[in-house]
Amino acid sequence: ALAVTFFGAANSDVTPRNPIVAGWYADPEIRRFGGQYWIYPTTSEAPSDAPQPNLNEAQRRMRLAPNIRPAFLTQTYLDAFSSPDLVHWTRHSRVLDTKGVRWAAYAIWAPSVISANGRFYLFFSANDVHEGETGGIGVAVASTPRGPFHDLIGKPLIGSIHNGAQPIDQFAFRDDDGQLYLYYGGWGHLDVVRLSPDLKSLMPHSDGTTFREITPPGYVEGSFVVKRRGIYYLMWSEGGWTGPDYRVAYATGPTALGPFTKKGTILAQDNRVARGAGHHSVIKEPGVDKWWIAYHRRPLSETKGDHRVLAVDRLNFSADGTIEPVVMTKQ
Ligand code: FUB
Secondary structure (H helix, E strand, O other): OOOOOEOOEOOOOOOOOOOOOOOEEEEEEEEEEOOEEEEEEEEEEOOOOOOOOOOHHHHHHHOOOOOOOOHHHHOOEEEEEEEOOOOOOEEEEEEEEHHHOOOOOOOOEEEEEEEEOOEEEEEEEEOOOOOOOOOEEEEEEEOOOOOOOEEOOOOOOEOOOEOOEEOOOOEEEEOOOOOEEEEEOEOOOOEEEEEOOOOOOEEOOOOOOOOEEOOOOOOOEEEEEEEEOOEEEEEEEEOOOOOOOOEEEEEEEOOOOOOOEEEEEEEOOEOOOEEEEEEEEEEEOOOOOOEEEEEEEEEOOOOOOOOOEEEEEEEOEOOOOOEOOOOOOOO
16 A cells, blocks of 8 residues: 655555566666655666667677677666655666767666765666676766766776676665775676775775675675665675576675675575566665665566566564565565
């Protein structure tokens, strides 16, 4: 049931309707900006009746024939969604498009958005880069959370591989002292870097290193961090992203950089609801200790890897600070 929203506080008495929006989307990052919830996902597969992007540049870079069009080549833009209550969502089309990022051609993945300096910064990965190729993690900026976001520095912020971490799945986090961190990494490695105050460059950690590896056991990709009652919760995806066993695990630690101690799994497939549940994010309702998890999952009827939908469910902390397993719901 939905009741009234007032003074910018979301109503606690809501039941999200999963999937929350129509269409194939993945890797949702949930935020609150200006009294609204915002979700920034990967466009997992565009609708068949959507305007087809020009894939010439992507096919040239991937050395693919014109008739070869894997879905990741068509991931050339990002939509966003806003909601006052986690139930009713408004689509904002193409908040970022490769047309506005000279070096990016395909595989725009896993946006992470943070407000700073009176503006909104969207971190994204592009081109599914391997060593020696152009691509990696970029940053774009806009004056509103609905964009349009424009490339900030004209090149990737992280354009090569450090500590074995694939430069994807970035997450921007502001610590209590104001320091901004970017967690990122696929291929089973998690790095964390410090961002400069203008978000245009990286700054060394106190030990002089720039790329610090903090990979927890079982880590695959898709990290996220929240702080609650003095404890930092590091969460991530495990398993294979196209498989049913994709899941979310977490660890806790005393600082944003750890050391982190693994605690367990909080989100996994439910054969009555969906499979492949992972790449999540977390948000707290304003004014109350009530938390929600946004994630993608594959409907039981779907086997194709990119057929992922967005869901929001409750995330509950026990009295001892551990996180209870998420109960997936559907409409
Ligand atoms: O959506 C593309 C990729 O799939 C993401 O980067 C991974 O986290 C996985 O969800």
